[in-house]
Amino acid sequence: MSKFSDYSFKESTRFFIEENGFKEPTPIQAKVIPSVIKGRDVIGISDTGTGKTHAFLIPIMERIDVNRNEVQAVITAPTRELALQLYMRAADMSDALEGLRVRLISGGVDKNKQNSTLKMQPHVVIGTPGRIKDLFLNEKTLRIEKASILVIDEADMTLEFGFLEDIDAFASKMRSDLQMLSFSATIPQGLEVFLKKYMHEPLLVRSEDKKHKSAPKIEHILIPCKHLSYEEKLLEVLKGFTPYVCLIFANTRAIAASAAQLLRDHGYDLIELHGDMTSRARKNAMRNLMNLDKSYIVASDIAARGIDIKGVSHVISLGFPNEIDFYIHRAGRCGRAGMSGTCYALYQKSDENAIHSLINKGISFKHQNIKNGIWEETKDPFKKKEYKSDELEQKITQIVNRKKKVVKPGYKKKRKAEVEKLKRKAKRNMIQEEIKKQK
Numbered sequence: 175m176s177k178f179s180d181y182s183f184k185e186s187t188r189f190f191i192e193e194n195g196f197k198e199p200t201p202i203q204a205k206v207i208p209s210v211i212k213g214r215d216v217i218g219i220s221d222t223g224t225g226k227t228h229a230f231l232i233p234i235m236e237r238i239d240v241n242r243n244e245v246q247a248v249i250t251a252p253t254r255e256l257a258l259q260l261y262m263r264a265a266d267m268s269d270a271l272e273g274l275r276v277r278l279i280s281g282g283v284d285k286n287k288q289n290s291t292l293k294m295q296p297h298v299v300i301g302t303p304g305r306i307k308d309l310f311l312n313e314k315t316l317r318i319e320k321a322s323i324l325v326i327d328e329a330d331m332t333l334e335f336g337f338l339e340d341i342d343a344f345a346s347k348m349r350s351d352l353q354m355l356s357f358s359a360t361i362p363q364g365l366e367v368f369l370k371k372y373m374h375e376p377l378l379v380r381s382e383d384k385k386h387k388s389a390p391k392i393e394h395i396l397i398p399c400k401h402l403s404y405e406e407k408l409l410e411v412l413k414g415f416t417p418y419v420c421l422i423f424a425n426t427r428a429i430a431a432s433a434a435q436l437l438r439d440h441g442y443d444l445i446e447l448h449g450d451m452t453s454r455a456r457k458n459a460m461r462n463l464m465n466l467d468k469s470y471i472v473a474s475d476i477a478a479r480g481i482d483i484k485g486v487s488h489v490i491s492l493g494f495p496n497e498i499d500f501y502i503h504r505a506g507r508c509g510r511a512g513m514s515g516t517c518y519a520l521y522q523k524s525d526e527n528a529i530h531s532l533i534n535k536g537i538s539f540k541h542q543n544i545k546n547g548i549w550e551e552t553k554d555p556f557k558k559k560e561y562k563s564d565e566l567e568q569k570i571t572q573i574v575n576r577k578k579k580v581v582k583p584g585y586k587k588k589r590k591a592e593v594e595k596l597k598r599k600a601k602r603n604m605i606q607e608e609i610k611k612q613k
Contacts (some may be wrong), residue, residue, distance in 0.1 A: 181207075187236045190270035200225035202381045207233050210323075210355060215373040218357040220381035226357050227263055230325050237323070238297050240273040245316070247323040249300045250341060252332040254280045255447065255481055258460045260327065261300045274298070279316065281305050282453030289315045303332065303340035310344050319348055329358035331479065333365045334602070345372060392509040393516045396529065396539045398555075404492035405433045407520050409440060411490065412470075413547045415516075418487040422472045423504045424448070425493050433492060434472040444470035475500045483507065489517040494528035501532060529556060 177198050178191050199207065203225050206216055210233035220226045234247045249264075251257040261278040268274045279288060279301030285308070292315045299306065299318060309316035324345060332338055345352065354372050358365070369376070399407040408422065424430035430448040437444055445468050447459045462468060463483060471483065475495055486508045494501055501519070508515025519539070521529060533539070533556065541552045 186271040190235050203229045205379045209377045215376035216355045217376045218379045224381045230355050235267050245318045245321045247298045248318050248321050249325040250303050251327045252335050254282050257301050279305050303337040307340040307344045323353050325355045327357050329356045330360045391514040394539045395518050395542050397520050399522050404520050405436045410544050414544045419485045420470050420488040421486050421507050422490045430474045446472050448474040491519045494525045498531050
């Protein structure tokens with residue numbers, strides 16, 4: 175079906191679609207919506223910005239019966255910010271369908287207050303896995319055992335952050351014919367095992383939205399801080415361009431808070447988003463992001479990951495994250511839908527190994543500096559330089575170069591498995607360290 179008007183939706187669902195200004199379903203919506211309405215399990219592989227959220231909100235809207243005073247659908251997200259983003263998009267459902275109750279159940283909110291709001295059960299629950307598990311299994315105030323639909327949004331991130339165990343704990347107590355929908359950018363092995371446990375002949379859908387598949391035209395520019403801090407160099411860099419939306423990433427909440435305050439002191443109106451903020455401040459920041467009423471956003475990786483921020487023309491990285499792939503996620507926030515984008519990476523001496531690793535991954539950097547608001551090209555300081563491998567690379571090299579007196583069948587496969595196991599362990603440790611920094 176090429177248009178939403180071709181679907182035989184209930185009046186309330188049609189109103190919900192019209193209020194959002196939707197005319198035609200995106201490719202993932204066209205494939206997912208009919209299957210979810212029919213009750214089929216679905217695995218959706220899709221990036222942020224391809225319409226996946228409404229791919230499950232619309233069929234949930236279609237299937238909710240407000241005359242049943244019980245939870246009918248549960249939607250999880252790995253962070254408070256992502257849960258709030260989903261809740262804000264789902265809030266329009268209540269306007270379209272009289273009597274519909276949608277509740278946000280996440281950390282950062284007083285548990286007693288949340289319990290008091292559950293005297294009458296919501297129809298749709300949106301929240302973080304840990305808090306849903308707590309209120310369902312421990313507090314026993316949230317009753318989700320009769321819910322027929324469970325949506326795991328950003329499932330790969332949920333696995334990475336270690337929250338899949340929480341979902342397993344409460345999903346195992348839900349109905350045996352539970353319909354499960356999983357949406358993520360990838361399907362790691364650990365996630366695949368979990369999905370096989372709960373899903374029955376799921377429909378696998380990959381997003382084919384060409385405008386989102388276009389190769390991003392991102393320009394990577396390295397800028398040395400030299401004797402300045404990241405925050406001080408940031409002030410110089412911001413004088414050199416006028417963004418539509420500039421997303422500034424900091425490695426820790428402390429640097430994010432420091433950079434945000436320094437920019438405010440110099441007259442910049444901005445949105446701040448990181449783990450060192452109060453729950454109310456983070457909610458206000460998310461509302462500002464949804465309205466997109468400011469041109470500058472300062473955020474940490476954990477707080478901003480997965481959040482759909484439209485119109486990002488520039489990304490600034492204050493140093494490089496410990497998990498090097500996070501830099502690629504940062505840069506990928508601009509240059510979307512075939513548009514061009516610029517990623518400025520401010521670096522210090524301690525960042526040189528990270529830069530070397532990215533160069534080995536195929537990232538091509540330009541080298542510039544700014545003085546008195548004027549950009550100038552600089553020499554490539556990394557050309558023909560050799561850098562020491564980090565600890566992970568050294569261990570991998572040891573495995574690859576390990577000599578065997580007797581070569582047994584399958585040794586290459588075993589060696590590859592050892593390397594992959596080492597990488598996964600290092601990635602888990604790195605993510606847990608990042609999460610601890612944000613707490």
